[in-house]
Amino acid sequence: MAVPVVPYARSYDRVVRLCETATDSRTLRTRLIAELRRATAFEAYAFLLTDPETTVGCSPITEVPCLPELPRMTRLKYLTEVHRWTALDGVALLSDLPDPAVSPLWHELLRHHGVRDIAAMAFKDRFGCWGRLDLYRRDGHFTAEESSYLSRLTAPVTTALRRTQAHTFVVRRPHTRSSGPLALLLSPDLRVLAQTAATPTFLSRMSPPAHGGRAAIHASVYDVAAQLLAVEAGIDTHPPRTRAHLADGLWLTLSAARIDDATPTHRRNTIAVTIEETSPTDRLTLFTRAFALTPREADVLTHLARGGDSHTVAHHMSLSEHTVQDHLKSIFTKTSTNNRVMLLTRALGT
Incomplete structure (x- = not known):
């Protein structure tokens, strides 16, 4: 197992300083990952913001061993009940489970990519859930000391994520709005079947592709569609909807719904994801939570x-x-x- 190269106390202090000075969520998460990697030596990660009310993910930064399988990975993540971020308190380790096979995400996918342990974290306060982070380790398991270190970080990171979301409500320039409707059609296994012409540009601004890969462009879309599957499976009751900041104070709402049986046969059971500007009412709710x-x-x-x-x-x-x-x-x-x-x-x- 890799040995941490920095003392946890000093690393914790650096994380707190990062959290106190952060002004945007992407920079904050990128720097946090760099610090956590020095302290715990994990090989891969998935760090998402979440809608504080629905808990559905958006705007990810990721480095995962199975990026081409991102739709499948997202679907399995939402259909995995064990250590689900919606019920998580502190840090949960896959290696602490009597049988890790109870995690479909690990059993059906990640173990085939050499992942031996997962440290799952959720960043929550009384105003909502602001993000979630999974750290993946191939070389051995996370230790109790590492778990304790990560658990201490949840409070300052939660506050920082909420505060960076509050910063987005400052409108610096006129919004760049879409020249047409934003919508996608997904298969039941979350493959993108079709999308409107204006959609890719907006999604790439919301979730820049990781390492130049195209798959990450649709990451936020996969999340709302996977939440719909989780609701249908009885795993969660939150609506398949998430609000994500695009730029300059503009917020978008992504929602997923099943196409009904009145459509042509080849389109039945597909999932429609729509993207529209967040309504003033929904924006106000988010505003009150972000500013505590x-x-x-x-x-x-x-x-x-x-x-x-x-x-x-x-x-x-x-x-x-x-x-x-x-x-x-x-x-x-x-x-x-x-x-x-x-x-x-x-x-x-x-």
């Missing part, structure tokens, strides 16, 4: 978004106008805004 607003603050902001002034908000919430103003001051501080117009522009994307 309290339930009261979220309610105040929701009433403001509906056009209410302080008097109206106070009436609907059975509060004094002074209390509403106090909540507003707290919201302005948390969101780095100083007036209602700026706040609502960022929150609603209007």
